[in-house]
Structures are given as structure tokens and as C-alpha cells.
Amino acid sequence: MLRITADIFSGRSNPVWEVRDGTEARAAVRALTASRDLLTDSAPAEGGLGFRGFQVEALGDDHAADLGVASVYLPVGALAGGPGAAELGERLIGLIGHSESAGYGAQDALPLDESLASFLGAQLESVSSAGTASxxxxxxxxxxxxxxxxxxxxxxxxxxxxxxxxxxxxxxxxxxxxxxxxxxxxxxxxxxxxxxxxxxxxxxxxxxxxxxxxxxxxxxxxxxxxxxxxxxxxxxxxxxxxxxxxxxxxxxxxxxxxxxxxxxxxxxxxxxxxxxxxxxxxxxxxxxxxxxxxxxxxxxxxxxxxxxxxxxxxxx
Structure with a gap:
């Protein structure tokens, strides 16, 4: 299983979804490992305000072994490691339709539905096209x-x-x-x-x-x-x-x-x-x-x- 967090908000809680379908999770891991040059260990320090990227966490040691680490980060927008970051981000957003709530979601968490996928897709397209002592x-x-x-x-x-x-x-x-x-x-x-x-x-x-x-x-x-x-x-x-x-x-x-x-x-x-x-x-x-x-x-x-x-x- 994978837990995916869209790192987008500052005050509100970020959207989080869990991919519990083994086939979909394995396919996502393969896509990530094929694009390791686009991944970092954590969010870049210079990320700033707005859509920064995706945190992808392995929830089982099988997927962690495939990834080589327990958690990876995909920067998007101005901090993206290459043009493939937007496409990979779209793939992660597409997994919302195969996901469940993380179970510990905050009261202000957005529902995991088509409107969330559309919102994140639009924001990803926007930042990707912008390229940028007391x-x-x-x-x-x-x-x-x-x-x-x-x-x-x-x-x-x-x-x-x-x-x-x-x-x-x-x-x-x-x-x-x-x-x-x-x-x-x-x-x-x-x-x-x-x-x-x-x-x-x-x-x-x-x-x-x-x-x-x-x-x-x-x-x-x-x-x-x-x-x-x-x-x-x-x-x-x-x-x-x-x-x-x-x-x-x-x-x-x-x-x-x-x-x-x-x-x-x-x-x-x-x-x-x-x-x-x-x-x-x-x-x-x-x-x-x-x-x-x-x-x-x-x-x-x-x-x-x-x-x-x-x-x-x-x-x-």
C-alpha cells in the first residue's frame, strides 16, 4: 500500500489518500522507480507557497524494498526535476479513484472524490505551465x-x-x-x-x-x-x-x-x-x-x- 500526500496547502490540512489496491500500488511504484531523477528524499527547502509536490510513503516493507526507501518526494512546478514531473504527478492524482481515506484525516480534509482530482489536476497544470533571545x-x-x-x-x-x-x-x-x-x-x-x-x-x-x-x-x-x-x-x-x-x-x-x-x-x-x-x-x-x-x-x-x-x- 501507498500513502500519497499532495503538498499544497499552508494552513489547511493537505489532501491524503491511500492506495490499497496491490496492482495499482505496484504500478505506481514502477513509475516512480523509472523516474528516480525526478524524486528527492523530502520537500525542497525553497518550496514556498502553493503546490509544491507529492509525498509518497510505502506502508509495507514490500513496496519500500521496491522503492529502495520508505518515502520519496516528487517536486512539481518551478522545483520539478524535469518535464516528466507533471506527467508523474497526474498519475498520482489519478490514483484518487483507486484510493481510500487515510483514516486519520483532519476535520478540514477535502473529500476523496472527482472534484478533488479535478482541483489538484488544475493546480498541477497551473504550476507546471508557470515553470517557476526575546x-x-x-x-x-x-x-x-x-x-x-x-x-x-x-x-x-x-x-x-x-x-x-x-x-x-x-x-x-x-x-x-x-x-x-x-x-x-x-x-x-x-x-x-x-x-x-x-x-x-x-x-x-x-x-x-x-x-x-x-x-x-x-x-x-x-x-x-x-x-x-x-x-x-x-x-x-x-x-x-x-x-x-x-x-x-x-x-x-x-x-x-x-x-x-x-x-x-x-x-x-x-x-x-x-x-x-x-x-x-x-x-x-x-x-x-x-x-x-x-x-x-x-x-x-x-x-x-x-x-x-x-x-x-x-x-x-
């Missing part, structure tokens, strides 16, 4: 905040407000060096700086998870967890208070959310879904401003927020 600082309203931290609506406000935030040094190894941590924590975990190993969702810990992937709904979930909108200050008792930013991929088709956190360097860090934490955008440029960074399909900027100690311990 420090307290002031966060000040009234023209005194840096461009990297200033939202357009904030700059228009006449009221002067000063809040204090905490910024930590960029520490990607904390998120990247352990396989469980890498797999089971997403962008919301990173923004909250709290490793839950639950692929945390805004509002779930407060019993008020978002009902749609929109700026308004994901914001509502995060506020229910205890975040504040920017310039609604937290007291010192709520340290650490990171400055974070929310964006959404509004569709049509590709719909997801993503979070960034301001580091002390200063630049912004983020963790796209199950992939490595990084400080660069989809162009490989260090992120000085999440509003102007290359965010791929995450074109809608939803605003800035503060996390706090109570919020990060509440997320699930």
Missing part, C-alpha cells in the same frame, strides 16, 4: 512604525498608539530538524511560536474554528483564540507578544490561508504547511514586508495582529 520593542502608531510593519489602514489613522511586542531571532532548526515537528505544525503554529503537533487551526482551541477560508472568518477564529488586532495592546503579563500577518489565497479553486511572524533580525519568518520554516518568499527574497513579498496565490492581505502567551497556549 527582545521587546515598541510598535508605534502615528507615523513612527517602520514600513515593514505598517499596514496601509494604520498609516491613515491620526490616533497615536504605542504597543510593545517581542521579536525572537529566526530559528528554523527548531521547526525543521525533527520530522514530527516538521510534519505536524503549520503556519499558524509558527506565527504563534507554539509547537502543538496538531497542525493548529485558528479558533479550534477556543471551540470557534473558522467556517470559511476568508479574511473575516480566519480572523474571527484567531481572535477567539486570543489574538488582538494590531494596536489593540497586550499588557506585559501576556509576553511574548509577536507581531504577525495573515494572508489568504481567495480562489477560484485554490483557497487557503497563511501566517507570517516578525523576527528580530528584522525580517519575517513563516512555515508553509508541512514544509520547512524559512525567511524568504516565492522568489527566494528575504521578506522585509509581507505585503509586498511574492506570496504566490495568497494574494489577499488580511492585516496585522498580535499573539500573546494565553493565545499560543490555547491553540489546537
Amino acid at each position: 527582545q521587546s520593542v515598541r510598535d508605534t502608531r502615528g507615523g513612527r512604525a517602520s514600513a515593514a510593519e505598517q499596514a496601509p489602514e494604520d498609516a491613515e489613522s491620526a490616533a497615536a498608539v504605542t504597543c510593545y511586542i517581542e521579536r525572537t531571532a529566526f530559528n528554523p532548526g527548531f521547526w525543521n530538524d525533527d520530522a514530527t515537528t516538521l510534519r505536524d505544525n503549520n503556519c499558524y503554529n509558527y506565527a504563534s511560536n507554539w509547537r502543538t503537533n496538531t497542525f493548529a487551526q485558528p479558533g479550534r482551541g477556543a471551540g470557534a474554528v473558522y467556517s470559511a477560508v476568508t479574511c473575516a472568518e480566519v480572523t474571527r477564529g484567531a481572535l477567539a483564540d486570543g489574538m488582538h488586532r494590531r494596536y489593540d495592546c497586550f499588557p506585559d503579563t501576556e509576553k511574548p507578544r509577536p507581531l504577525v500577518a495573515l494572508v489568504v489565497a481567495p480562489g477560484p479553486g485554490f483557497i487557503d490561508y497563511h501566517w507570517y511572524r516578525l523576527q528580530s533580525e528584522p525580517y519575517w519568518g513563516h512555515k508553509p504547511g508541512r514544509t520547512a520554516a524559512r525567511n524568504t518568499d516565492n522568489s527566494g527574497v528575504v521578506i522585509s514586508n509581507p505585503e509586498t513579498a511574492n506570496r504566490g496565490p495568497y494574494t489577499q492581505f488580511c492585516g496585522y495582529f498580535y499573539g500573546c502567551n494565553s493565545q499560543r497556549q490555547r491553540i489546537r
